[in-house]
Amino acid sequence: MAAASAAAGARKRAAAAQDPTACGSGSGSSPASKRRRYALGSADDYEQLDVVGEGSFGVVIMARDRRTGGKVALKRIHGAQGFDAVRIEAACQHACRGHPSIVEIKNVVADAKSGEVFLVLEFVGSSLRDELPWSRPEDLVREMMRTLIDAAKKIHSSRVIHRDIKPENILVSAFGVLKICDFGSATFMKPAGKPYDECRVGTLPYTSPEQLAGNRCYGPAVDMWALGCIMGELLTGPPLFGGDMTEAELLADLSAQLGALLQELRLEVLPELSPAAHEVLSGLLAFDPEKRLTAAEALEHRWFTETASKASSYCN
Incomplete structure (x- = not known):
């Protein structure tokens, strides 16, 4: 699913509740939201090249977009944090899109075999x-x-x-x-x-x-x-x-x-x-x-x- 769709869905739910969701464990999510299905894009569209960052949050991998040939960064969130954490991170970052000094989020994709979810981000360089x-x-x-x-x-x-x-x-x-x-x-x-x-x-x-x-x-x-x-x-x-x-x-x-x-x-x-x-x-x-x-x-x-x-x- 495109990041725009994930962000729009998050904003609609937040507006309905008049309580934007804070990033965290996602413990405040309702059973209905947990059952909600998302049609994510495929991680197979990206050739993983090299790990460029790793921490408690997960792993960042330099990858090549097979369709365009351009470099991107794939951020794989550790599974313990759950999909809610991925969804909210994507929504927060997508809400700030369009600024030259904020890394652009391009997509949210999943590996059909492992079930892992990745944020597809603009590839920049060192910190x-x-x-x-x-x-x-x-x-x-x-x-x-x-x-x-x-x-x-x-x-x-x-x-x-x-x-x-x-x-x-x-x-x-x-x-x-x-x-x-x-x-x-x-x-x-x-x-x-x-x-x-x-x-x-x-x-x-x-x-x-x-x-x-x-x-x-x-x-x-x-x-x-x-x-x-x-x-x-x-x-x-x-x-x-x-x-x-x-x-x-x-x-x-x-x-x-x-x-x-x-x-x-x-x-x-x-x-x-x-x-x-x-x-x-x-x-x-x-x-x-x-x-x-x-x-x-x-x-x-x-x-x-x-x-x-x-x-x-x-x-x-």
Whole structure:
């Protein structure tokens, strides 16, 4: 079945219930939804070439589309997660289609013999993690962050929260274009005040304070915190937070010392960082999610707009 059909079906069910389904174990699915049949495409249409990624979620395989000859990525989800997890991931990613910095989902297919289900994705290349931990100049970081924040704006305007933005989930194309991938932890937004099934998903060094505190009524601000962590990492090299800390230790550290950590970063680690860049970094890493920059607000900040205005004046 085409990804568009899977996404449309997911959206119709969510709209009927007025409760978009959060990604997870799929335990909230009704028996009727579990019995629903999907006419998936065939995995035989793709020649599997090489494993390019593997983790707890499953395996990513570079493959060739036998019909077009083009390269694609096949993501095989581990069977324990069930088809509901595949369906919701496909729906979340399909909802964000059309943005140049979000990996495109092309199809959902199945192997008739093994019963395995694959997401067929745009093939991009290596991850941003492979290009860390060296630091980058502010001008380059600004352009990278502009791309990533604009992608987050598209994700959030599509009523999706990614929940696992990190360097491993940002791919770098042969032309240097950044693309957010892996919507395996993504969820459709719930109404304000309605809790998600999980208080914390994703990866600890990029997890927001509200999730660390056990708050299940979070919102898209969790993605903006992760982008702030990535911005700091691009500027300095190593991750800003986490290390060998537990969730409780990291929360206590952020609660007590976040302001001091950002000030130290500004004055001692990155003394040449512009005031505007520091404002964006501090805005993305605001401890209170209500005070954290949204994607739209961040893109309107002078760190981005003044540079764009200068570039436009040079062209004229």
